[in-house]
Amino acid sequence: MGLHTVTFKNKPCIISTGTIAGPKEVQGIIGKYVDMALQDDTFGEDTYEKAECKMLSYAINRAIENSKFKRADIDLMVSGDLLNQIISASFAARDFDFPFVGVYGACSTMSEAFALSAALIDAGYFKRIVAATGSHFSSAERQYRYPLEQGTTRPPQSQWTVTAAGGAVIADKGSNIHITSATFGKVVDFGVTDVNNMGAAMAPAACSTILRHLQERKIEPEYYDLIVTGDLGALGSRIVKDLTWEKGVDISANHIDCGEIIYKVIEDEFQGGSGAGCSAVVFNSYLHNELKSGKLKKILLVATGALLSTVSSGQGESIPCIAHAVSIERE
Amino acid sequence: MTGKHKENFNQNYLNYVNSFDPPTKHFKNCFRAFMVGGLICCIGQFLRYMLERLFGLSGDVLAGTVSIFLIFLGTFLTGLGVYDRIGRNAGAGSIVPITGFANSVASPAMEFKTEGFIYGLAAKMFIVAGPIIVYGVLVGATTGIVYYILGLFGVV
Numbered sequence: 001m002g003l004h005t006v007t008f009k010n011k012p013c014i015i016s017t018g019t020i021a022g023p024k025e026v027q028g029i030i031g032k033y034v035d036m037a038l039q040d041d042t043f044g045e046d047t048y049e050k051a052e053c054k055m056l057s058y059a060i061n062r063a064i065e066n067s068k069f070k071r072a073d074i075d076l077m078v079s080g081d082l083l084n085q086i087i088s089a090s091f092a093a094r095d096f097d098f099p100f101v102g103v104y105g106a107c108s109t110m111s112e113a114f115a116l117s118a119a120l121i122d123a124g125y126f127k128r129i130v131a132a133t134g135s136h137f138s139s140a141e142r143q144y145r146y147p148l149e150q151g152t153t154r155p156p157q158s159q160w161t162v163t164a165a166g167g168a169v170i171a172d173k174g175s176n177i178h179i180t181s182a183t184f185g186k187v188v189d190f191g192v193t194d195v196n197n198m199g200a201a202m203a204p205a206a207c208s209t210i211l212r213h214l215q216e217r218k219i220e221p222e223y224y225d226l227i228v229t230g231d232l233g234a235l236g237s238r239i240v241k242d243l244t245w246e247k248g249v250d251i252s253a254n255h256i257d258c259g260e261i262i263y264k265v266i267e268d269e270f271q272g273g274s275g276a277g278c279s280a281v282v283f284n285s286y287l288h289n290e291l292k293s294g295k296l297k298k299i300l301l302v303a304t305g306a307l308l309s310t311v312s313s314g315q316g317e318s319i320p321c322i323a324h325a326v327s328i329e330r331e
Numbered sequence: 332m333t334g335k336h337k338e339n340f341n342q343n344y345l346n347y348v349n350s351f352d353p354p355t356k357h358f359k360n361c362f363r364a365f366m367v368g369g370l371i372c373c374i375g376q377f378l379r380y381m382l383e384r385l386f387g388l389s390g391d392v393l394a395g396t397v398s399i400f401l402i403f404l405g406t407f408l409t410g411l412g413v414y415d416r417i418g419r420n421a422g423a424g425s426i427v428p429i430t431g432f433a434n435s436v437a438s439p440a441m442e443f444k445t446e447g448f449i450y451g452l453a454a455k456m457f458i459v460a461g462p463i464i465v466y467g468v469l470v471g472a473t474t475g476i477v478y479y480i481l482g483l484f485g486v487v
Contacts, residue, residue: 046445047445049445142442146438146459147438147439147441147442147443147458147459148415148438148441148442149409149410149412149414149415149434149437149438149441149442150415150418150434150435150438150439150459151409151414151415151416151417151418151419151421151425151426151431151434151438152415152418152419152426153418153419153420153422154419156353157352157353190341190344190345191341191342191344191345192344192345192348197348200348200351204344235351238351239347239348239351242347
């Protein structure tokens with residue numbers, strides 16, 4: 001095997017998942033599959049940050065409940081989110097009595113958490129790990145863009161941060177859905193500076209990881225039923241297909257993007273959804289369900305993240321991006 | 332690679348990405364901005380006539396009172412959560428008039444209230460409007476000085 005792809009010999013299993021999504025998100029494809037559909041995106045809290053934290057807590061609790069394990073059986077929590085100093089994840093971890101590893105990969109956090117959890121279990125250090133992440137439109141908007149009530153127009157390349165959280169319990173044995181390998185991403189920067197065009201910034205990172213993964217595992221794209229990118233949106237999806245095509249790999253037949261499919265009606269979302277919660281909720285609800293029912297057998301989850309901050313973009317820096325890939329296979 | 336090494340960036344890629352830029356609908360945007368901006372101006376003019384007729388105001392007092400009414404209207408609609416919806420469609424039509432300025436002050440104030448009344452609401456209130464005030468005052472002062480100097484030479 002190659003340098004950057006890890007194959008898990010002991011095949012860690014995804015036991016169960018827990019998901020929660022906001023009112024706008026549940027109107028789309030994931031609506032039928034989420035564990036809880038919120039009517040009110042504040043989740044009964046007085047700030048959006050608290051709501052995001054509570055949603056993440058809910059997803060973790062629900063994943064544990066669905067796994068039939070007790071909370072005391074869980075050895076570790078691997079989680080992160082988009083807010084500064086990953087406050088949602090660390091504040092959610094207050095409520096749990098197991099150790100916490102905070103990770104940050106922007107919107108790629110879900111696959112990063114899966115890859116690290118699977119590696120820790122495969123090596124035999126831990127038996128049961130919960131991996132989760134989430135995001136909230138209103139808290140992300142306030143951190144990265146303008147106040148909510150300000151009357152500005154959104155450019156057509158922009159995406160809409162998904163209000164959702166999702167988590168999964170991963171264990172050494174106990175289900176037929178396995179994490180079989182992971183490819184850690186390189187930070188790729190093609191020089192895109194437009195913070196409203198994340199899809200174009202992130203597509204080269206996704207392309208780099210997908211190509212390395214296929215090359216190092218010596219497989220064709222057809223090996224997978226689906227190659228699922230995180231939140232490239234409609235434009236980014238088109239670009240990633242073009243970029244891989246240029247390198248002689250055709251993923252157009254089995255590529256989908258969580259951001260592109262999550263919203264049913266495009267009004268203000270333009271290119272689709274984004275945010276850490278996007279791939280987290282789509283994978284842990286809809287795709288996990290398809291794996292469980294056997295409709296899908298092999299998935300490559302490639303969540304992509306834009307590693308910028310408001311300071312870096314203010315200083316005119318371009319947007320470095322990353323994508324981590326995990327292959328999830330049913331046996 | 333940092334911003335200092337921009338020559339290393341993939342210019343071909345950037346050109347390729349730009350080729351996807353959807354064409355801006357200038358006519359539609361301008362029409363909407365004109366209609367909404369015009370409507371706000373008409374409301375202002377209506378208020379002006381009414382205040383003049385009913386209260387006999389005139390001059391600076393009249394102009395100031397109309398502005399106060401419009402600022403109240405902008406802030407009120409922001410509070411109701413309506414102004415951002417107008418702005419999403421009208422663009423500059425609702426940003427440029429004084430109601431837009433009121434919106435840019437009221438919206439961060441609402442947003443950051445959760446971080447307290449001093450360091451949240453009051454400190455962040457001018458996060459959007461601050462630059463407008465700073466450069467507005469700067470340009471005003473510069474123009475005044477230029478006008479004064481030109482006056483000394485008898486040009487104006």
